[in-house]
Amino acid sequence: MPELPEVEHAARTLRRLALGRRIVAVALDARAPRLFRPDGPAAFRRAVLGARLVAVERHGKQLLLTLEAGEAPGRLVGVNAHLGMTGRWTGGPAAPPPTHARASLSLDDGTRLHYDDPRMFGRLRLVPGADFAALPGLAALGPDPVRHGLDAAGLQAGLARTRRPVKVALLDQSLLAGVGNIHAAEACWRARLDPRRRADRLTGAEAAALARGLRATFRFALAKLDGGEVVYIEAGGENPFHVYDRAGARCRHPGCPGTVRRIVQAQRSTYFCPRCQR
DNA sequence: ACCCGTGTTCGCTG
DNA sequence: TCAGCGAACACGGG
DSSP: OOSHHHHHHHHHHHHHHHTTOBEEEEEEOTTOGGGGTTTOHHHHHHHHTTOEEEEEEEETTEEEEEEEOSSSTTOEEEEEEEOTTTOEEEEEETOOOOTTEEEEEEETTSEEEEEEOSSOOOEEEEEETTOGGGOHHHHTOOOOTTTTOOOHHHHHHHHTTOOSBHHHHHTOTTTSSSOOHHHHHHHHHHTTOOTTSBGGGOOHHHHHHHHHHHHHHHHHHHHHHHTTOOOSOOTTOOOOOSSTTOTTSBOOSTTOOOBOEEEEETTEEEEEOTTTOO
């Protein structure tokens, strides 16, 4: 499920259910050791059992959980959580584990917190001392367009460093942290920008339109999440997006007679309207 | 059976 | 040296 808006939703869920709470029991799926790389599930259990969740932050698609160790108040342990392709956090009072619960945490107020992830592309990585800045992967992230803001000049400067197609460049987390395959396509559509255009050849006006498109598609998704709606593609769900997964449909820009097309870029589907996206 | 998938990482190539 | 590319990871749904 995760691009920036869904990860922000996960952060809010974790704060609402677990901030300030102590973890009193930990159940881990023995078939999912890869989620706990590099230290392994046993080390994860040791580190978080008895600890209290004191902060939940987000940078792009990365969740940064800070816990205070139970037996030594003041000693911090961090968890860098990533949802991969199919991860999500659920829970509630006595909530039963979902089908693919890989980690289930019992909290000191009776809340059950579950990390659900069928494909196991996610990660729950221990960070000693909660020193997230020391993680190379996190240090390499670009600015978070929601938390840090997004200016057109900065975006254009970043895009100027690569000759790849603009939609492929947007997926590079060192350019901006949090843009994924859906919102990259949505932002290009909103900017009426052809996703195949070379990133280093955008005009200032085009970069500005793209920055507005990114802001708008994230705001759109976050508003839906605030309203309790599901804003990712799921079985039986209605597609809330404008071009993503709409191949063959009429372009939703008013008055545009174009038809949405699917192409493949960097092994990922791209959806766009060849008529109005130039 | 076959293809597709909201993400990342690794190894190869030029 | 490094940007760019393709495979790999793993499982469920259409």
